[in-house]
Amino acid sequence: MKVGIIGASGYTGQELVTLLIGHPKIELSMVTSRAHAGKPLSSVVPKLGHKGNIISFVNPVLKELIQSDIELFFLALPHGTAAEYAISLLDAGKKIIDLSADFRLNSSALYKEFYGTDHPAPKWLPLAQYGLPELHPVSWQKSSLIASPGCYPTSILVPLAPLLREKLIDENEIIINSISGISGAGKNASERLLFCERNESAGAYGLPKHRHLSEIEEQLSEFAGQSITLSFHPHLAPMNRGLCSTISVRPKYPLDESQIRDCWENAYPNRPFVQVLGKGEFPETANVVGTNRIDISVSADSRMNRYILCSAEDNLLKGAGGQAIQAMNLCNGYTEDCGLV
Amino acid sequence: MKVGIIGASGYTGQELVTLLIGHPKIELSMVTSRAHAGKPLSSVVPKLGHKGNIISFVNPVLKELIQSDIELFFLALPHGTAAEYAISLLDAGKKIIDLSADFRLNSSALYKEFYGTDHPAPKWLPLAQYGLPELHPVSWQKSSLIASPGCYPTSILVPLAPLLREKLIDENEIIINSISGISGAGKNASERLLFCERNESAGAYGLPKHRHLSEIEEQLSEFAGQSITLSFHPHLAPMNRGLCSTISVRPKYPLDESQIRDCWENAYPNRPFVQVLGKGEFPETANVVGTNRIDISVSADSRMNRYILCSAEDNLLKGAGGQAIQAMNLCNGYTEDCGLV
Amino acid sequence: MKVGIIGASGYTGQELVTLLIGHPKIELSMVTSRAHAGKPLSSVVPKLGHKGNIISFVNPVLKELIQSDIELFFLALPHGTAAEYAISLLDAGKKIIDLSADFRLNSSALYKEFYGTDHPAPKWLPLAQYGLPELHPVSWQKSSLIASPGCYPTSILVPLAPLLREKLIDENEIIINSISGISGAGKNASERLLFCERNESAGAYGLPKHRHLSEIEEQLSEFAGQSITLSFHPHLAPMNRGLCSTISVRPKYPLDESQIRDCWENAYPNRPFVQVLGKGEFPETANVVGTNRIDISVSADSRMNRYILCSAEDNLLKGAGGQAIQAMNLCNGYTEDCGLV
Amino acid sequence: MKVGIIGASGYTGQELVTLLIGHPKIELSMVTSRAHAGKPLSSVVPKLGHKGNIISFVNPVLKELIQSDIELFFLALPHGTAAEYAISLLDAGKKIIDLSADFRLNSSALYKEFYGTDHPAPKWLPLAQYGLPELHPVSWQKSSLIASPGCYPTSILVPLAPLLREKLIDENEIIINSISGISGAGKNASERLLFCERNESAGAYGLPKHRHLSEIEEQLSEFAGQSITLSFHPHLAPMNRGLCSTISVRPKYPLDESQIRDCWENAYPNRPFVQVLGKGEFPETANVVGTNRIDISVSADSRMNRYILCSAEDNLLKGAGGQAIQAMNLCNGYTEDCGLV
DSSP states (O other), rough: EEEEEESSHHHHHHHHHHHHHHSSSSHHHHHEOOOTTTTHHHHGGGGGGGGGGSSEEEEOOHHHHHHOOEEEEEEOOOOOOOHHHHHHHTTTTTTTEEOSSSSSOOOOHHHOOOOOOHHHOGGTTTTTTETTTTTSSTTTTTTTTEOOOOOOHHHHHHHHHHHHHHHOOTTTTOOEEEEEEEGGGGGOOOOGGBBBHHHHHOOOOSTTOHHHHHHHHHHHHHHTOOOOOOOOEEEESSSSSOOEEEEEEOBSSOOOOOHHHHHHHHHHHTOEEEOOOOTTTTGGGGTTTTTEEEEEEEEEEEEGGGGEEEEOTTTTTTTTHHHHHHHHHHHHHHHHHTTOO | OOOESSOOHHHHHHHHHHHTTTSSEEEEEEEEEETTTTBBBBHHHHGGGGGGGGGGGOOOOHHHHSSSSSSSEEEOOOOTTTHHHHHHHTTTOOOOOOOSSSTOOOOOHHHHHHSSOOSGGGGGTOOOOOOOTTTTOTTTTTSEEEEEEOOOHHHHHHHHHHHHHOOOOOOOOEEEEEEEEEGOOOSOOOOGBBBBHTOOOOOEEETTOOOOHHHHHHHHHHHHTTTOOOEEEEEEEESOOEEEEEEEEESSSOHHHHHHHHHHHSSSTTTTTTEEETTOOOOOOGGGGTTSSSEEEEEEGGGEEEEEOOOOOOOTTTTHHHHHHHHHHHHSSTTTTTTTT | OOEEEOSSSSSHHHHHHHHHTOSSSOEEEEOOHHHHHHHHHHHGGGGGGGGGGGGBOOOOOHHHHHHOOOOOOEEOTTTHHHHHHHHHHTTTTOOEOOSSSSTOOOOOHHHHHHSSSSSSOOOOOOOEEEEOOTTTTTTTTTEEEEEEOOHHHHHHHHHHHHHTTTTTTTOOOEEEEEOGGGGGGOSSSGGBHHHHHHHTTOOEEEEEETTHHHHHHHHHHHTTTOOOOOOEEEESSSSSSEEEEEEEEEEOOOOOOOHHHHHHHHHTTOOOOOEOOTTOOOGGGTTTSSSSSSEEEEEEEEETTEEEEEEEEEETTTTTTHHHHHHHHHHTOTTTTTTOO | OOOEEEOOOHHHHHHHHHHEEEEESOOEEEEEETTTTSSSHHHHHHHGGGGGGSBBEEEOOOOHHHHHOOOOOEEEOOHHHHHHHHHHHHHOOOEEEESSSSSSSHHHHHHHHHHHHOOSSSTTTTTTTTTOTTSSSOOTOOSEEEEEEOHHHHHHOOOOOHHHHOOOOOOTTOOOEEEGGGGGSSSOOGGGGGGHHHTTOOOETTOOOOOOHHHHOOOOOHHSOOOOEEEEEEEOOOOOEEEEEEEOBBBBBOHHHHHHHHHHHHTTTTOEEEEEOOOOOOOGGGGGSSSSOOOEEEEEEEEGEEEHHHHETTTTTTTTTTHHHHHHHHHHOTTTTTTOO
């Protein structure tokens, strides 16, 4: 299958490029970038070396994208821009895996509340599949549009969704703290993201209503069968990649740690990319960076009658490009981990 | 006044050395270290340069400590060891500022619960002053023993204690997440603290019952006038210094952000080392590292009827050595920030 | 082919484990570690996740190693210890790829000069193949013992050897400065390698006679056809992986940059792991970390009649484990990059 | 004395602000920044806290600068812009300490060669004092213009100048490798300086003719009494601050290490900011960051008949703002280290 990447020069785009060039089942036949059109891939992704010279960036000209023999496009574009390309390409019969936030929500009202503008294509919202394959089976039969989840939501939905679905925890008592590496903020030449500004620093940001909160709550509400509101506190820490979440929840009735782990094992049987840690183990981002895995753990906070759920993932893999490939693999009938190990 | 430091080779000890050598009102006349006895200070604290050669480490011989003309000793020793020195020196009429955990608690039962052994000198527990001067006035008239607070507790007590004292927030709904730089774990040659193990990694540890929890809860209970139990989730992030805490609380009745800020301003009028940030500002560790300041902020999480309190400090200054000097300054009648700016 | 790794818990050992578990042509059937015997691989290399649980560390019992059906052992042991295992296993007919310094030199006198003890098996020195495949063809026909090069030597020999062989540069005017990430110092729980000691610091060490100098000079002398002495200044910088070298050389006669590049292209035609950068490009470690590639560049320093050669590699891949696999691939008749891309 | 800082929002400017606010002998009465005019200092230098609110940035209006009662201006501006302000302010009778490159060279031809444009005020070049006080006595009697040296030149001139003046080393055989922290590149919102681009990376840049080379060679030529050309290889490493240089030199006649150290001790008697390290010691940037000190060492490379000189400094202190204050202190008749310890 021939695939293309639109907007391939950011950190997510680079990760997609690297994964797709090495993927045994597909052919990466187009990468676009307005800023780098004409230059070989390796000029932007030098880690590719010689292999990166066989393909060059082109300008994303919609007509050419449509007329090409490419079946599937990955969109690694800013939100808003992604929707524009998606709509035209979908109408032309192409398949789309969109890594922006544009099609992750079902509700256009929620989109407007969190993103500040009307959604450009509300009719596509109910058609888009939320591409977290461990929670939602994905298939090209359902639709040609997959919205790949955000990095924070992935780290939060994987541990929480099964517990809410099984009604093990209180829906109104969820408090989440997350720590992200700096690549989560994208490759934007802003002062705030300079090495000397972020190195040797940590802190919360974007409180109390980070945009990813909309996606987290809408997804969890679906699993809980009722509307969920929660607290979400994102932080930055000085590392390139990696994201961990620490989630405090209250059980609905007396539980022990093993019941939480059992719930997870039942929800994720034989899934290669979810690992439930044992008693006394905690996820660390270094253990998952470079993999498409998410590690999850539970600790009983019995003095407070609460449980502490922890997770760690690579924000650019399971939190972005890796998860998008995983969804493609499943839709295309490849093994789930094809090109991801 | 002549002062000495017992156990001066760890990270807290080095910070004390550096601050006391530059302090205009006191004379640092003894530093001890078993491992480095005979070597000049600058061999362990090379940042001192030539100034560090005027004084050398000596072995801590109790008899000599007692017979010296030193009035005040800072103890930067492991818990347990600190108490042994403290008791003998106090009995000999010396003043003590102890940076270990040995005298921070009032309750010997709590000490045993969290530290696993009987307290070696329970009679001193009620006499020790908890050396967080913004919350507890300190004075040599009260006693000759000051227990300098831990780094996590300082970052948590400063924002929380006034709100509990003023009964603004619910005592049973407090959830705290903290991120610490690696120096908080001390200068121990363990595999876990190697550069390559901690660099590019973040994660929670020590859940659910970190030792500092005992100190946090006992102190907060005193301010609340009732027993407090809370959730505390410490994390490590790859930076040398700096610690931030993000605290979720529920108001007892409808409040707005400014009432929280007013409460803080009233609790800390003209205190040089507490800075209340304005609306939309969040503390970052880089803004306070190298200072004895703690920055605190509040954000209304109105969708959850909660408030998010954030704080940041230098774990080796306001969280350890700086705070100890601050307490000495006040007890000795110097200005609070003498030698600390 | 069944292979084993002796001493698999250090940074080099972990890298070998990761590469060999994913290698399509071989079966990793034994990993040894005295400290971790009985524990699954993933307890030491958590990045492996579930896959790391299919094999556990065992104690390295020589008799069992010999009696096993393993054909090839990788040794990732301290120097001295490596030789002990190597000799017995070679005598028993096993193949060995040794990643220690024990068999890298031809001269036992040089070994004694730089390592301070008599070589334990001097008769094997002339038989060992120096496993830098771009410079020395490797083959099990030549011998069953391959000495895998050090990280500094690899970064220096690849750019220098062809220029000396072709007599383009002066043999007596070579000055090398290298910067290594901290994993080059191994996984040793020493104070010097603690996060807070190495983070935010850079400096030279081990001047003027680092042990790798022996290997660099002996190898270069062979290519030059005359004895070479040079200056080598290693430095540490705060990063996990990556090593770069900057080499100042004097041409024997007027040259231009392209003649240097041509010499390299002729020396390394179609080698997948050597990349010659173009005019004005400089290697950066981030561009090669995670790959088995070495990037090399040349800049004319015409004001001084010198050339500046730069190189960058991943010290744990092309500088250690990756290169060892590359040698195995070639000896076993696999493609050179099998399991390395 | 009242002083002002023009261009106070970059990293050098921030360092000057911090030092001058704490300086006991002067009053910082103006800080300018086009981008931040109207905002309090602490909005850009949050480490200052409340103290930073007593003064706000203003726009640099030349007429107002001239009419003010400020006697001395520090210029922390890009080269070219600095000269414009300097000329007008000097003509108006103000004193200037310029931290840009505009007045560091004596030769306007050299300026044009390295900076690409004609010097805007060549008549001031011979009048400017090169403000490295350990090598050039500074005095307002000589002139009202001090050109504060670059970070690389300081790290190189301090160890080299005395050896050349005393004719201990060969003038034609000097090869210098330097490693700088990222703040040396300034606070410019460029992609290349983003956290994720610089973290976990090291490499050479700007070869073979970095702009600071002009300043290094011109200064050294003056000390040597003959024209000096040398090789200079700057590198970046992932740390905020700190710069180290490793310099290979050839002795003119047989020397031992102690003769080099004696030469330095004689050149820098009782200078508080130069520290000569003992045998076997090497400078590390972490030992000097946060101080105005430069550490220097020598190691005999006897196999090559060369010496290896190493130095380390804080690029923003001894390499920039600290050194500028040091020059002011001496010119104003304060103690050399006033406000710098």
